[in-house]
Amino acid sequence: MEQQSRLKISIRTDPALVEPISDFLLGLTEAAVEIDVDDHDDRQTLHLYLAQPDIDEMARERMIDQISSYLYELADIFQVETPVMAVSAYAEEDWGSNWKKHFTPFAIVPGLVIAPTWENYQAALGELVIEMDPGMAFGTGHHATTSMSLSLVREVVEGGGGRRVLDVGTGTGILGMAAVLFGATEVLAIDNDPLAVAAAQENVGRNGLAGAMQVSGMALEDVEGDFSLIVANIIHDTLLQLAGNLVQLLAAGGSLVLSGILRGDQTTSIIRCFEAMGCELGREEDQAEWSALLLRKRC
Numbered sequence: 001m002e003q004q005s006r007l008k009i010s011i012r013t014d015p016a017l018v019e020p021i022s023d024f025l026l027g028l029t030e031a032a033v034e035i036d037v038d039d040h041d042d043r044q045t046l047h048l049y050l051a052q053p054d055i056d057e058m059a060r061e062r063m064i065d066q067i068s069s070y071l072y073e074l075a076d077i078f079q080v081e082t083p084v085m086a087v088s089a090y091a092e093e094d095w096g097s098n099w100k101k102h103f104t105p106f107a108i109v110p111g112l113v114i115a116p117t118w119e120n121y122q123a124a125l126g127e128l129v130i131e132m133d134p135g136m137a138f139g140t141g142h143h144a145t146t147s148m149s150l151s152l153v154r155e156v157v158e159g160g161g162g163r164r165v166l167d168v169g170t171g172t173g174i175l176g177m178a179a180v181l182f183g184a185t186e187v188l189a190i191d192n193d194p195l196a197v198a199a200a201q202e203n204v205g206r207n208g209l210a211g212a213m214q215v216s217g218m219a220l221e222d223v224e225g226d227f228s229l230i231v232a233n234i235i236h237d238t239l240l241q242l243a244g245n246l247v248q249l250l251a252a253g254g255s256l257v258l259s260g261i262l263r264g265d266q267t268t269s270i271i272r273c274f275e276a277m278g279c280e281l282g283r284e285e286d287q288a289e290w291s292a293l294l295l296r297k298r299c
Contacts, residue, residue, distance in 0.1 A: 013083035148292035173200030
């Protein structure tokens with residue numbers, strides 16, 4: 001039988017970008033990522049092996065453009081040299097094993113485990129589990145911004161402040177699904193990427209949460225009603241663009257969990273923006289170079 005051709009993308013980058021690039025690629029492309037260290041300098045090379053065979057030219061170019069734009073934006077944020085990307089082909093071997101070994105069950109926060117669909121994970125007593133397949137959407141849960149956001153979401157929901165939740169830019173649906181497991185009674189998760197919506201809907205159904213969580217591709221400006229908790233793990237500039245809509249949809253006294261923010265100037269910028277719109281800072285979580293914020297809307 002003739003082997004099918006698949007794409008390999010190699011990205012040579014500053015070490016500071018390895019973790020965010022790896023997490024982005026793992027979610028975006030359903031791919032295994034291998035990392036090489038160059039003996040001659042401190043730069044590292046990520047080798048990305050795409051799962052989809054024989055991608056058509058239009059889809060291939062769209063994917064490469066999306067990755068390239070992300071690399072440029074990330075380098076600008078971190079103020080480092082833009083990563084260099086090279087594209088080639090490789091023959092299919094044992095793709096399933098190669099991909100799956102990179103995504104195994106892990107506790108994203110104490111008491112909550114993310115388990116891939118192909119693992120027969122047995123939950124411990126009192127342990128919550130989300131079974132998921134990242135598909136083509138961003139978000140396996142490995143990134144620091146996800147775990148920090150989850151800690152704040154749990155704090156709000158278990159404290160009684162997350163009855164009706166809006167998850168903006170849901171990706172694979174992790175934050176919204178976790179909110180339901182923590183006790184939220186109604187979650188609306190939105191994303192402007194159709195692939196993310198499809199992946200999140202599948203994950204919600206697989207975990208039996210469709211009765212409490214709706215996933216939609218609607219735009220934020222089309223969402224109606226008041227929410228007691230809004231969570232948005234995106235990026236700094238987008239959070240600023242969406243600030244007015246987020247605050248408007250937040251009920252008086254409601255909580256806002258924001259992440260995807262770099263520590264320092266970006267954190268200060270977000271706090272100032274939302275405080276000017278009637279919110280006050282409750283708490284800041286920091287991990288590595290990232291921040292997550294818990295804000296509350298003044299009554």
